[in-house]
Amino acid sequence: MVSTVRILVTGAAGFLGRHIARRFRDTGWRVTGFDVTGFDEPGVESSQGDLTEANSVDHMVAAHDVVAHVGAIGDVYLAGAEPTLAASVNVVGTANVIEAAVRHGTRVVYASTWEVYGEPRYQPIDEQHPTMPDHPYSITKLAGESLLLASSRLRQVPAIALRLGTAYGPGLRANSVFRLFIDRARNHEPITIQGDGSQGRQFTHAYDIARAFELAASSPLSGIAFNVVAPETVTIKELAERVVERYPTELTFGEPRPGDVPPALVSAERAKEELGWQPYMPFSEGLDDLITSLDRDSR
């Protein structure tokens, strides 16, 4: 029976989208991946198209029961350099997905981010915490999320938003802090920490995030945003030190990057209680797995 449920994964050629598409495939869903970039993934039908083109989005959404809407300008630095592009893809593109979902009665699970909260007013941050993002990436992701949840209330679109922790795992993009550190250390080049490295991150593994999408896609709940964030906090300095343990090299410190998000402790208690989600991947294991995958790719 499960095999008859059809899911569209937008952004399926990207890091997270690919993990999510694979998870649905591996648990018996019929999966189509939609991306502006072509891609090849066994057992996943590939459809090339642009989120900002309403007609092609509508056409794709019409043929599916659920949309995992992951496609976005997800590269924070690109969104910062090109806010207009981020606004087009992350807001207008999401509005296109929503309008299609309204027309076709399609469930939407949206990849939001813990960065929507901005400066913490209290911690740990639950889903009732004010959302006051201050970077084009998180601002445009929040606008997409808000449009989706509003359409759930006003126009009965079944919808869940997942506010994801900082994601990592095999296939991570090359300008992520993981890749920056690991790639340099493997080449015996010094690693530079921007700022003092004391900012903590609840790195959340792509496998665990993909499971949250599966739970949300199957859930009867709607109109809710859930934090999907692993509980363990690791500082950037600790991350660098673990990489240096594996590939000994020099550790230096540089200027903080403007727009870097301040640390905050985020609670995923509600996702545990209402979606039954909890993360399984301990950070040390996830990091080993990532390093192994990078070693394999480089051979």
Added chain:
Amino acid sequence: MVSTVRILVTGAAGFLGRHIARRFRDTGWRVTGFDVTGFDEPGVESSQGDLTEANSVDHMVAAHDVVAHVGAIGDVYLAGAEPTLAASVNVVGTANVIEAAVRHGTRVVYASTWEVYGEPRYQPIDEQHPTMPDHPYSITKLAGESLLLASSRLRQVPAIALRLGTAYGPGLRANSVFRLFIDRARNHEPITIQGDGSQGRQFTHAYDIARAFELAASSPLSGIAFNVVAPETVTIKELAERVVERYPTELTFGEPRPGDVPPALVSAERAKEELGWQPYMPFSEGLDDLITSLDRDSR
């Protein structure tokens, strides 16, 4: 000297944009109005163009010292019916204005709205109150505001956002509650209040709003959102009753409109202290003025 300061008013063919353009003209600025609709206003140069076209926006912003960015899908019901359009104009269009302002060092004064706050958590609402809008109009207006204030912090754009009260005055659009009531009553048709009419609004006159734009355009302040809201609260029922006093007709009650914003008391204390703004137009006078202007237009 003042006459050499050049201001671009986007949305100058619209209700608020036109009042704002006139105010700048009348106080000695060199004013260009930019709008997708052509318009004719003595002493205001007219430029026809689309906010979603980055090149024409850039071209216009380059030739001015300040932008009063009023252009938007400002019709709440249109934004609700066409969220994709609201996202394009209100978010991508604003991103285009911001990118041009970054390139040319232009000051931006942005027309935001008190509706960005959503459900009140405390009252009166000051600018520190969480922003949790739940309608495509207010969601997209907030995204534009957030992008602007972020660019002020990250990229040194001199920028102020004005969170405007529900605006009224001569030239109001035909689907506003004022026009709906007045137009029907003048034709001896019954007035229908959606809901019980107990929801209060701090109706803020376009003349007072235009003065706030002038103050913000001349201010050295940057990176701040100000509430620009008149202190007097008038319920929808009171508004209807005042109209019925003038044009006797039947008053009936209907279903509340979905997405109508709950009432909230908003404080403009900060705008008074830091911009020197306070509203001069008492509501009864503003309403009389509006009715007189509609009478004149209909003759």
